[in-house]
Amino acid sequence: MSNKCDQCGVCCSLFLINLSESEYYSGKYKTQLEKLGLIKNFSLASESGSNILKQKKDGSCFYLKKNSCSIHKIRPQVCREFFCASKAKKFQEMINQIKKKR
Numbered sequence: 001m002s003n004k005c006d007q008c009g010v011c012c013s014l015f016l017i018n019l020s021e022s023e024y025y026s027g028k029y030k031t032q033l034e035k036l037g038l039i040k041n042f043s044l045a046s047e048s049g050s051n052i053l054k055q056k057k058d059g060s061c062f063y064l065k066k067n068s069c070s071i072h073k074i075r076p077q078v079c080r081e082f083f084c085a086s087k088a089k090k091f092q093e094m095i096n097q098i099k100k101k102r
Contacts, residue, residue, distance in 0.1 A: 006084060009067035010098045013060040017053035018046070023076050030054035030062055 019029060021042040032052045039045040053076065054062035063071045069079070082091055084098055 007067050008084075008098075008102065009060070009064055010101045011082060011084065011094070012064040012069065013058070014097055014101065015094060016055070017061065017076055017078055019051045019053060019076055020078075021051075024051045028074055029071075029076065 019031065023029060024031070024042060024045060025038065030053070031050060032054055033048065033050045034054065036050065039048065039050050042051070045051045056062055056064075061069075063069055063075075069075055082094065084095055086095065
């Protein structure tokens with residue numbers, strides 16, 4: 001499995017990023033519904049989509065700048081785990097969607 005990113009930015013333009021509970025409460029990331037404030041019950045935050053990383057109007061990740069992650073060193077765990085060349089079964093549908101967009 002290759003863990004090298006091609007920096008095409010496609011994955012950052014296609015998928016919503018759900019922050020983990022610790023990421024959500026860390027204050028490091030802007031979220032879609034941040035104007036509503038943090039929801040104290042993480043289950044409710046997840047159900048309402050409050051833990052989704054903020055997106056630009058075009059649907060891409062708020063932190064995507066010139067096909068690169070502007071928060072690469074502190075990117076969410078789910079972003080750290082995903083690579084387009086992954087052989088992991090859980091990523092295959094996402095990888096197929098990326099291939100269609102390239």
